[in-house]
Amino acid sequence: MTTLEPFFRVLDLLGVFVFAISGSIAAARKNMDVYGSVILAVVTALGGGMIRDSLLGRTPAGAFVDPLYLLVALAGAVSVFFLYNLLGKLHYPMRYMDAIGLGVFTVTGMIIALDQDVFWFGAVMLGVISGTGGGMIRDVLCQQVPLVLEREIYAVAGILGALLTLVMLRLGLGASLSAAIGALVISSIRILSVQRDWHLPRAVWQKPGSRKI
Amino acid sequence: MTTLEPFFRVLDLLGVFVFAISGSIAAARKNMDVYGSVILAVVTALGGGMIRDSLLGRTPAGAFVDPLYLLVALAGAVSVFFLYNLLGKLHYPMRYMDAIGLGVFTVTGMIIALDQDVFWFGAVMLGVISGTGGGMIRDVLCQQVPLVLEREIYAVAGILGALLTLVMLRLGLGASLSAAIGALVISSIRILSVQRDWHLPRAVWQKPGSRKI
Amino acid sequence: MTTLEPFFRVLDLLGVFVFAISGSIAAARKNMDVYGSVILAVVTALGGGMIRDSLLGRTPAGAFVDPLYLLVALAGAVSVFFLYNLLGKLHYPMRYMDAIGLGVFTVTGMIIALDQDVFWFGAVMLGVISGTGGGMIRDVLCQQVPLVLEREIYAVAGILGALLTLVMLRLGLGASLSAAIGALVISSIRILSVQRDWHLPRAVWQKPGSRKI
Structure with missing residues (x-):
């Protein structure tokens, strides 16, 4: 693997931390024990990055080379035990x-891909795969329909933010600032879409009276 | 990644197109919205090739390097909106x-593997993984038992066609012709097996009166 | 890929054999036909190692390069037909x-990772992924909650045995002996935990009267 700039490493680790929390909460809902919860947290937190690194040939995957990844994932899993009441105050923790x-x-997925000479189009796609991959594994292991396939705005938020980040990079805004703004925009759109129940339009086959194939 | 011959690229893109349609139809059956449908189409269309490229170390995976892959996958997803009534005329679209x-x-998976010096046995296996991988991801995300595990003839068709292609290659028939015939044979066996409800024999544990373990 | 020492290859092939049997039994429980059963056996047997090799960049993955892997997986699948009554005598075959x-x-996953200069921490994690990956794919394809997420001791056994193996390696015990003892310890802890119904402690959210988030 190539080394990440310190700023991107911190961002990546933040993602690891919150995805570990999300995996731990998903485990709680399925009545898993402490260990199932830690495993699901780690798989959710590190899964997306592992898929990213395998697809890019950035091997051995980062999580195996940088010890902080696993430690932060474990910290995220453990923090749920302490933050349990606080998290319960959120509507959709x-x-x-x-x-x-x-x-x-x-x-971060998109920027790592650009760094490996993937063209912009492919880098956006790899970014979205990195951003949605861990959650997809979490949902499949928990036997839920993955969030990414639901009617709310999810991957669309990722695509919009990735394109915005690309524009900022081209305008010379600096990689760290562009990345920070891009990530903030994606997370905000997604959180707003959950709070306000934003949906995408229905498809042909969902119109009243349409025939199933 | 290594570059594909134009003929194999066209074949590969045809596969991307039809798998995108299959993903889009699967999404329709699960009442997903437009976006869920596009996502499932893209994942189904590009998933098998991504697994193939990761396993071969042909990285960054082709779909990230050749923009046509994503475009064709999107075209397949979108085409379902226009071909909806036509597809509905098929019995099992x-x-x-x-x-x-x-x-x-x-x-194409088998030929790419041969090209990377994988022995014939492994190349057949990689071909079958490429051919079944995208559909397997589609079915897992939709919470269906994967087609590949059902009683109809599926991977068997892939193995027979892959072996036939190998024989034609050894007989010096030319890579493009062998590939075209091989693909045609696989698709035909599979379609016939769906139409005529061909099954493989039952297993020991399915015989009447057998005990479960 | 790098070549494995003969001893580790034998160990790895033993794992392939028994995982193929486990996949075949899982297929029997789902009433799959002979072919579904062989496919599930092969996927279970080779899946963990393929994930391991992709994550390490040890490509083309071993199963595509060494013909014995597929042959042993097929042998495991076929052996279930002959060992059916014998396996039925076990409580949890x-x-x-x-x-x-x-x-x-x-x-073996841990030792291959160490051999590719992954640090000990990452090597333990890769070992656990190799050991649990095939079974996870098997359970997801069969639409079961993966064993690794259940309340019994599973990945914990893997981690303990991997750490023990590391200690023995550091003490200069020799790679083959350390690996053999480590594998034996992991399998024994796991089998005992199934027989005696050992569990890990309940989590916060499983305590009586606790609130769900």
């Missing part, structure tokens, strides 16, 4: 944590 | 599209 | 086979 992770991982 | 994708991806 | 595979793959 799992979705909010997932939203922050989505924002951060989409942007 | 999702399975037919999946059958074409299976044929094409099995053959 | 699938879990026992899975336990042996867990032990063997965790240790």
Whole structure:
């Protein structure tokens, strides 16, 4: 693997932390024990980045080379035990944590891909895969329909923020600032869409009276 | 990644197109919105090739390097909106599209593997993984038992066609012709097996009166 | 890929064999036909190692380069037909086979990772991923909650055995002996935990009267 700039490493670790919390909450809802909860937290937190690194050939994947990744994932899992009452005050604690992770991982994933000479189009796609991959594994292991496939705005937020980040990079805004703004925009759109129940339009087959194929 | 011959790129893109349609139909059946449908189409269309490239170390995976892959996947997803009534005329629209994708991806996957000096045995296996991987991800995300595990003839068709392609290659028939025939044979066997409800024999534990373990 | 020492190759192939049996039994429980059963056996047997090799960049993945892997996986699948009555005498045939595979793959995965200069922490994690990955794919394809997320001791056994193996390696005990003892310890802890119904402590949210988030 190539080394990340300190700023992107911190961003990436923030994503690891919040995704670990989201995995831990998902485990709680499925009545898993402490260990199932830690495992699901770690898989959710590190899964997206591992898929990203395998697809890019940035191997051994970062999580195996930089010890902080696993430590931060474990810290996220453990923090749920202490933050349990605080998290319960949020309306959708799992979705909010997932939203922050989505924002951060989409942007860091895209920047790592650009750094490996992937063209912009592919870098946006890799960003979205990084941002949604861990949550997708979490939901599949918990036998839920993945968030990314639901009617709320999810990957759309990632794509919009990734494109915005690209524009800022081209305008010469500096990688760290562009990434921070991009991640903030993605997380905000996603959180707002959960709070306000924003949906995308229905498809042909969902119109009243339409025939199923 | 290494560059594909133009003919194999076209074949590969055909597979991407039909798998995108199959993903889009699967989404329709699960009442997903436009976006869920596009996401599922893209994941189904590009997933098998991404697994193939990661396993071969042909990285960054082709879909990130060649912009046509994502564009064709999106075109497949969008085309369902226009072809909706036409597809509805087919008895099993999702399975037919999946059958074409299976044929094409099995053959291109095998040829890419041979090109990377994988021995014939492993190349057949990688072909089958490429041909079935995208559909497997689609079915897992939709919480269906994957087609590949059902009683109909599916991966068997892939293996037979891959072996046939290998024989034709050894006989010096030319890579493009062998691939085209191989893909056609796989898709035809699969489509016939769906139409005629061909099954493989039952297993020991399915015989009447057998004991479960 | 790098070549494994003969001893580790034998260990790895043992894991392939028992995981193939576990996949075949899982297929039997889901009433799959002969072919579904062989496919599930092969995926379970080779899946963990493929994930391991992709994450390490040890590509093309071992299973595509060494023909014995697929042959042994097929042998495991076929052996279920002959060992059906014998396996039925075990109380938990699938879990026992899975336990042996867990032990063997965790240790070989860790040693392969150490060999690729992954630090000890990451190597333990990669070992656990190798040991649990195939079973996780098996359970997801069968639409079961993965064993690794259940309340019994599972990945904990892998971590303990991996750490023990590391200590023995540092003490200069020799790679083969350390690996054999480590694998034995993991499989034994896991089998005992299934037989005696050992659990990990309940989590905060599972205490009586606790609130769900």
